[in-house]
Amino acid sequence: MGLFQNIREQDTAPPRHRGSLCPTYYIYRINIIITDIRETTAPEIGESGAISYRFRFVKMGATAKMMMMIMMMMTMMMGVKGQVYFRGACPITPIIKDFDLERYLGRWFEQEKYFVAYQEVGRCWSYTYIKDYRTGNITVRADFWDILLNRPTVLTADVTAKRPYSAPSFLTYTLHGMPFIEVHAQVLATDYDSWTLEYACVPQPIGHTRRVRIQTRSPHPPYHVIEEAKTTLISLGIDVKFLEKQDTSCYKHY
Template identity: 30%
Template sequence: MVVLSAVVDEASAQSFRWGICPLPPVQQDFNVSRYMGTWFEIEKLPAVFERGTCQQATYTLLGDDTVNVRNAELLSSGQVNAIEAVAKVENTSQPAILAVSFFKGVPDSPYWVLSTDYLTSSLVYSCCDYLTLFHIDYAWILARTRALPDHVVRQQRDKLAAAGIRTDRLTVSNQTGCDALP
């Protein structure tokens, strides 16, 4: 019981749900090459590993059909906090489903592109089941710029809801005062 309590406490800063992960549909005919570049976080389900503001992710194709992922944020101290990972498409028949490896020996994190127009916005989902009793999910509304029109954000929220993903805990990401990040 103590272990479950500790997990629930840790998950309280995230989107903790009973039951198994939903399986939302992903972008059809996803093109990894067109997705490359920088995406800025507009809204998200809370994630304990995000502590700052100005969150952004930069994706770069590597020569071996993998993608370098660089996540960066600005901490309250003014320092840039960044981490790099490698993503790969696990099944070429579903290229919108990627696995991201941040640390050797730790299971890969799922990265599902639910929708993107490649030029303006993207909707990403990730979910991990624990003991088939509960799951922790993450969702990000991303943009090529540090802001999106309200109607586009609403459309992305509606897509999440239609996929069975609860949106009541989505939070707006602070993308102001981001001069320290390129």
């Protein structure tokens, strides 16, 4: 029996046209199975459109399995990045020319986001941006509640602004130990003190995918903070109906 199975199950939705201002999108069901024999199979596509990835590893501890699974999932999702597809090319989004990464440092708690498959391994995600003032390097520490081991888990990535003058709000994340994997995100808007909006758009052979995330300084922000963030998203032309409220019940444990 698989050690970790059915991380997320969401029936495949057929393409739907919701008018000229709304996208066609697909949601996939993803099954992850881990056993103790070294073998990796190609993804299996069922009749319903569900996608199953089957990973088998040589015997190792539970923590090592979990970390390996996260890395494998991030790798396999590099070409997809998210599960919400939109028609056409990526829209042009505004650049925060005076983005202040120093003010952005500190902890942000995830409140709502578009579905992202590799994050389904945990709950209560938060991100703490830390600067090493000796070297000038910035890292982000991702804390989440590990649903396999039922305890807090940490991932760390390096953060760089590759175009600090022309596009300082476009950030690149490189997971420690996996320099060949880069994840890109844009800070669409932030007030630095209460909320921030992170966004990414990835071109696909047909259309594109988007990642959208609302984060707040408080683990349990008042209603008006989330509403202000959503109003800002709408003003920027970002569809808020695909946002999913995230579990915040376990922030008190770490």
